[in-house]
Amino acid sequence: MRIGMIGCGNISAQYLATFPVLPDVELVAVADIDLERARAVAGEHEGVRALTVDELLADPAVDTVLNLTIPAAHAEVDRRAIAAGKNVYAEKPFAVETADGAAVLEAAAAAGVLVGSAPDTVLGVGTQTARAAIDQGLIGAPVAATATMLTPGHERWHPNPDFYYAPGGGPLLDMGPYYIHSLVTLLGPVSAVIGAASRSREERTIGSGPREGESIPVTIDTHITGVLVHESGVLSTLVMSFDAVATAAHPIEVHGTEGSLAVPDPNRFDGEVSVHRLGGEGWEAVPEQAGYVGAGRGIGLQDMATRGEELRASGALGQHALEVMNAVLEASRTGARVEIASTVARPEAVAHADVRVGEASVGG
Incomplete structure (x- = not known):
């Protein structure tokens, strides 16, 4: 799963540290409202390109957007990514207003894309x-x-x-x-x-x-x-x-x-x-x-990459919370x-599984 990360603030460092140990996830691009900050992050990670938000959303090399923007922007950025045909995985909280989170799930269902939500x-x-x-x-x-x-x-x-x-x-x-x-x-x-x-x-x-x-x-x-x-x-x-x-x-x-x-x-x-x-x-x-x-933070993306619609850190769970x-x-x-109007299935348990650099799979 090829990731385009939008938002290069404090929390991004924890995701960046985890990406190398995820065998089915690859970071290919980063964007930020401050393009220089995105360029600084890209410069520290081989093969990662710094783009504007619009460029990242239009990039065919990105199939999943990791949304690390401020909470007030989560729903808007998710909807834009979905409109561009991308899967989305959002930092917590899933949105600020309950109706906005519900709109993200509705848009994803109509577009046939996956939605994940921290925390993982x-x-x-x-x-x-x-x-x-x-x-x-x-x-x-x-x-x-x-x-x-x-x-x-x-x-x-x-x-x-x-x-x-x-x-x-x-x-x-x-x-x-x-x-x-x-x-x-x-x-x-x-x-x-x-x-x-x-x-x-x-x-x-x-x-x-x-x-x-x-x-x-x-x-x-x-x-x-x-x-x-x-x-x-x-x-x-x-x-x-x-x-x-x-x-x-x-x-x-x-x-x-x-x-x-x-x-x-x-x-x-x-x-x-x-x-x-x-x-x-x-x-x-x-x-x-x-x-x-x-x-580490980002294991939810690995779970999404290998389990698809059965991902555990799901948008439905984020919306329910x-x-x-x-x-x-x-x-x-x-x-x-x-x-509470919504409900959600209790996520499936995770089997004991190591996460190690070079492993073919982290199990689950």
Whole structure:
């Protein structure tokens, strides 16, 4: 699968580091609103051409567009790529508005092209080992889950954090995809949500870079709490915050009738899974047993290249997560329970498979 990457910002470095180990994926072109930045990236990677966005979309050598633009541009760039006959794989969130994400899927279906969506971290050994443990009945029947992400805010380290505090940003749309994709992978789709939200202050101070000390406005809520009602009946409690300092909670915990499972950070591909059994004396490590080993961002493209329409990091999953997130925000504004219109199949489990340079296949 020949990739044209649009957007050469911070996250692109992680994809660029992964491409060499993906046997069925080749980066052939890059584009950016700043053409010089695209040229700098192309200059560091043999065989990669720097193009304008229009040139990349028209290039017959590109069959799949990797969309690493800012969230507000995801849907527009996806639709343009689809209109040009390309498959698309978008960074998270899938879009900003639920209707825009739905329009991308409709356009792709009409054009007969594939749509993928980050995050693909859920394909790594962390989330996949946890899924295997649940599927094997290690904790009995799942009853509830918690997903917790607390940080004092990205302005402390990001030199241009403005978009995190404007519509389309915030802790839920920024970090929520990792947690919701993981929860759906572990427990299945969501049918309804309730929510509440707040913000601690009306402006933030940039803590690094050339704009250090500059104040920026906060126009969205920065602490979000939601309860997700899964179709299975499991209740997941979600806490996403740019207003808190730290937490001792596991990133995700799944509680069942026979035990509780600690799931590692879904923003990472690996990490230890542990279980506390009913009647046990403490947490025990669960042996690694599933998922792509040593994976990095972009493994979802390899999955797309080899599995086609059965890709796991799918646009349908990205759209379902987007609808869930926007429904939590709506519930926090109205105080009402919000039903989720979409559903999605729980992605197929990933067999234990290494990702190594020179391998003929990464399995799956």
